[in-house]
Amino acid sequence: MVAVILNGRGELTEWRDAARKLIAAGIPPGQIDWHIGKEGDDLFAASDSPLPDLAPTGPAPINVTHSFISLAEAVVCHSDLSRFALLYRLLWRLKTDRRLLEVMSDENVHAALMMQKSVRRDCHKMTAFVRFKEVDTDITTKGHRRRFVAWFEPDHFIVARTASFFQRRFTDMDWLIATPKGSAAWDGKTVSLSDLPQQKLDIHDDAEDLWRTYFSNIFNPARLKVKAMVAEMPKKYWKNLPEASLIPGMIAGAEASVRAMAERAATEPQLFHQRLQQAAAKLPDVPAAPAGSLDELRDQARGCTRCDLYCHATQTVFGEGPPDARVMFVGEQPGDQEDLAGRPFVGPAGKVFDQVIGEVSIDRGSLYVTNAVKHFKYEPRGKRRIHQKPNMGEVRQCRWWLDLELASIKPKLVVAMGATALLALTKKKQRLEDVRGKPIALFEDRQLFVTVHPSYLLRIPDEVRQREERARFSEDMANVRRLIG
Structure with a gap:
């Protein structure tokens, strides 16, 4: 056996130099004992089978790939003593299998990759903490x-x-x-x-108090996840951080803090709500709509409180179009501009819709256009309102109004634009691609045609694919044109 003594402080050069001599001498992994010693110790200690000067017995040492060097640089930093023997086994096998490192299921390769991952994670923790x-x-x-x-x-x-x-x-x-x-x-x-081990210095500076003040003020108790904190920041890191003394108290008081935040939450609507309400108060009174008419439904929908979306939306956005339209288009929900205007499909998606149906000679004035959900659901982000998809319960509650629209207008063809509209009309989830572009019987005298929502086209980042999908949407609208004659 050949005993190899290394300093073992994360330096690749010492292991590489020893490995080169061992490979050149033809010594297999099973005949080597790797040890950690003091810097300056002999590289090769006395062995049961001495090999004077480790004279080369075979061809020149192998040339390894960059991937092995990168792997070895990380593995030698690991604290497990077996790291040196593991690397040498890989090096020995690379002589006959140059693609060994591509075999992720190999026991030695997997062990080395796990060591590399652990070292990289430790490096990340050091740069973070x-x-x-x-x-x-x-x-x-x-x-x-x-x-x-x-x-x-x-x-x-x-x-x-x-x-x-x-x-x-x-x-x-x-x-x-x-x-x-x-x-x-x-x-x-x-x-x-x-390489010398150091001892912790007991030092305090004024910035620690400032940092603790900042940390306590940015702490959000509503997003507290203790298990995630422990997983990402083990206790040994906590004790060395100035804010560590605050964390137990913050965790203990998180529930009370969340209640206090809820009590302090704003109860007034946004400014534009007040401006719209003031403007609406100045409008002259409108005569009541005829009983049983579409206009009566629209008036009733203005006060809809069937779900919580009315609390934050500016107004109900009901459908519009001729009360005897042969075709009804159903989208998902109103967007930001529709919420302010009170009309469906007047924003960016509405402009795409108007352009495409115009290209295939469909007159929007002959269509009834509405949405599965009548209130705008959004998330405030600064001064912007970001669209949020309505959930199943909200779609189900708003189905009340969609059914009344269908019963009042009695369209021969209903076009569902998007998955939410398809869900509202069929009451079941389906893959859009499975039913897209195919007329489906809803009732004996009514058909359903499924396509994408125009907003989908606006979200495609690749210009080539966007043109392809727009052409496909235009083809769907051409099919709608043929269906209505």
Whole structure:
């Protein structure tokens, strides 16, 4: 057996040099004992079967791929002693199987990839959780650079591997990162690395109090997920962070904080709601619509409270078109512009709709156009209102109005634009592509035709595919034109 003693502090060069000699001497993995020793120890200790100077017995050492070098650079940083033997087994097998690393199911390859993943995760934790503390605030001397220290407890030997990240990020200050597995320091010119274990320094700076104040104010108790916090930030990291002392109290008081936030929530509508209401109050009274007419339905829908969407929408957006239209188009829900105008399909999707039906000679004035849901559902984001898809319950509640529209107009053809409209009309979920472009019998004298919603065309980022889908939508509208004669 050949005993190999390495320093084992995450340096690839020492393992690579030893591996080259061993490969050149033709020594198989089973005849090598890898050990961790002090720097300066002999590379090869006494062995049961000595090989003087490890003279080469075969061809020159193999040339490995870049992927193996990248893998080895990470694996040698792992804290498991078996890492050196594992890498040598892979190197030995690469002599006869150059594509070994592509076999993810191989036991050795899988073990090395898991070590690589663990090292990368440890590096990520270090770049995320290192907190610097200022140790010298006297900057009166001309040209003096501020000095900081940090303490971190890595699982693996990653100090040298992450030092360049901190050098790039904090190049304008002098710093020292101390760990039980070595240290790294930057003085504005060079990065100095040490393998010697360091001890934690008991240092406090004023910025910690400022950071705790900031952290306590940005904490959102409504989004608290303790299990996720523990998974992403184990306890050993918590104890070294200045905000750690606040976290137990924040978790304990999260429920009360959420209730307090709810009590402080705004109860007034947005400004444009008030402006619309003021403008509506100045309009002259309109005579009541005839009983049983479509206009009466529209008047009744203005006060709809069947679901909670009316609480935030500006107004009900009912369908529009001739009361005896032969064709009814059903979309999903009104958008931002429709909500303000009180009319369906007047926004960007409505413009696409008008253009395409115009190209195939369909007169919008002859159509009845409506939506499966009559109120705009959205999420406030700054000054914008971002569309949100209505859920099953909201679609089901609004089916009341859609059924009344169908009963009043009695269209011969109903065109469902989008999955929500298809669900509202058939009361079951179906893949749009399975039924698109095919006339389906709803009743004896009524057909259903399914296509996409015009807004789908606006969301396609690729211009070529957008043109293809627009052409397909135009073909669907041409088919509608043929169906209505």
